[in-house]
Amino acid sequence: MEIKITKTTNPRVCPPENELGFGKIFSDHMFIMDYEEGKGWQDARIVPFGNLSLHPASTVLHYGAEIFEGLKAYRAEDGSVRLFRPMENIKRMNTSAERMCLPLLDEDDFLEALTVFVRLEEKWVPKSFGTSLYLRPFMFGNDEHLGVHGVKRATFMIIASPSGSYYAEGINPVKIMIESEDVRAVRGGTGFAKCGGNYAASTRAGERAAKKGYTQVLWLDGVERKYIEEVGAMNVMFKIDGKIVTPALTGSILPGITRKSCIEVLKNMGYEVEERLLSVDELVDSMKTGKLEEAWGCGTAAVVSPIGTLCYEDTEYTVNGGGIGEVTSKLYDTLTGIQWGKKEDTYGWVYKI
Numbered sequence: 554m555e556i557k558i559t560k561t562t563n564p565r566v567c568p569p570e571n572e573l574g575f576g577k578i579f580s581d582h583m584f585i586m587d588y589e590e591g592k593g594w595q596d597a598r599i600v601p602f603g604n605l606s607l608h609p610a611s612t613v614l615h616y617g618a619e620i621f622e623g624l625k626a627y628r629a630e631d632g633s634v635r636l637f638r639p640m641e642n643i644k645r646m647n648t649s650a651e652r653m654c655l656p657l658l659d660e661d662d663f664l665e666a667l668t669v670f671v672r673l674e675e676k677w678v679p680k681s682f683g684t685s686l687y688l689r690p691f692m693f694g695n696d697e698h699l700g701v702h703g704v705k706r707a708t709f710m711i712i713a714s715p716s717g718s719y720y721a722e723g724i725n726p727v728k729i730m731i732e733s734e735d736v737r738a739v740r741g742g743t744g745f746a747k748c749g750g751n752y753a754a755s756t757r758a759g760e761r762a763a764k765k766g767y768t769q770v771l772w773l774d775g776v777e778r779k780y781i782e783e784v785g786a787m788n789v790m791f792k793i794d795g796k797i798v799t800p801a802l803t804g805s806i807l808p809g810i811t812r813k814s815c816i817e818v819l820k821n822m823g824y825e826v827e828e829r830l831l832s833v834d835e836l837v838d839s840m841k842t843g844k845l846e847e848a849w850g851c852g853t854a855a856v857v858s859p860i861g862t863l864c865y866e867d868t869e870y871t872v873n874g875g876g877i878g879e880v881t882s883k884l885y886d887t888l889t890g891i892q893w894g895k896k897e898d899t900y901g902w903v904y905k906i
């Protein structure tokens with residue numbers, strides 16, 4: 554694929570690493586490519602970061618034709634820059650595209666776009682452990698009329714945001730409320746796709762939980778409100794009676810790359826991992842009988858996020874004395890070790906830029 558590069562005439566300086574936060578600062582450039590039915594993807598280019606101009610009838614603005622991915626470029630101690638399992642993000646983006654009737658991307662072109670873009674933005678990859686250059690590939694439909702159908706025109710972009718450490722203040726277990734009213738997704742819907750609409754629809758429950766002093770909600774399935782699905786926008790895992798239990802991918806759950814990696818690491822450590830239906834009754838029972846040893850969310854942003862408190866129907870339960878558990882810690886050390894190049898990557902997960 555030919556990528557035309559137009560460099561900014563106004564390069565900026567990356568702010569100090571302790572002032573980065575998440576998703577507020579953007580690098581100098583952005584990648585763009587356009588799709589038109591009959592012509593395919595064309596005009597791959599990297600241009601100075603800036604605003605877009607869209608037709609007011611553009612499909613994305615009315616019918617939510619939008620999907621995205623999230624991955625990080627990490628800087629190892631030797632200065633090298635690497636991605637973590639990028640092919641998994643690329644494949645998942647195509648799964649999301651297929652679900653939302655958006656055009657598929659060529660996997661090699663996508664990887665090339667990521668590689669060329671990150672190389673150009675190298676100075677925006679922060680240096681200290683825990684910090685990263687967050688990469689946000691996204692695609693939206695932009696037919697210029699209000700008819701409802703699969704799109705004939707789309708735009709694919711990648712933007713990058715240098716981000717501070719998720720745990721700048723240390724790893725503190727979070728308080729989670731089990732949500733029994735709103736649902737995030739249903740089987741047959743878009744739960745397995747990374748689409749913007751899922752986020753718009755799940756914000757309300759998160760905001761309500763925040764008002765009550767909780768960090769996020771634990772989602773139940775949309776049909777019976779009986780089975781555990783995810784925590785906020787992360788997958789969720791539990792250690793119950795010595796075994797690791799995580800909800801099976803039944804269609805309404807986002808197949809996380811961190812989830813998949815945790816499962817592989819856990820199996821390698823000798824733990825039994827069960828991917829199955831886990832009812833809220835079983836979970837509450839495991840808390841009452843003291844069988845729930847650990848609970849954590851997992852996703853690219855946090856890697857793992859220990860759960861210290863779970864609330865169900867106005868009763869609060871403390872998990873692992875409110876502290877971070879042994880398995881959660883081991884997972885965090887292993888995955889971050891591989892990502893930031895402190896530990897040998899025996900899995901072949903690291904992709905050097």
Ligand SMILES: *Cc1c(COP(=O)(O)O)cnc(C)c1O
Nearest residue numbers: 786787788807809810811852853
């Ligand atoms: C992105 C996402 C995850 C985590 O996926 P990773 O690939 O591990 O970052 C989990 N749940 C939802 C709803 C998500 O959008």
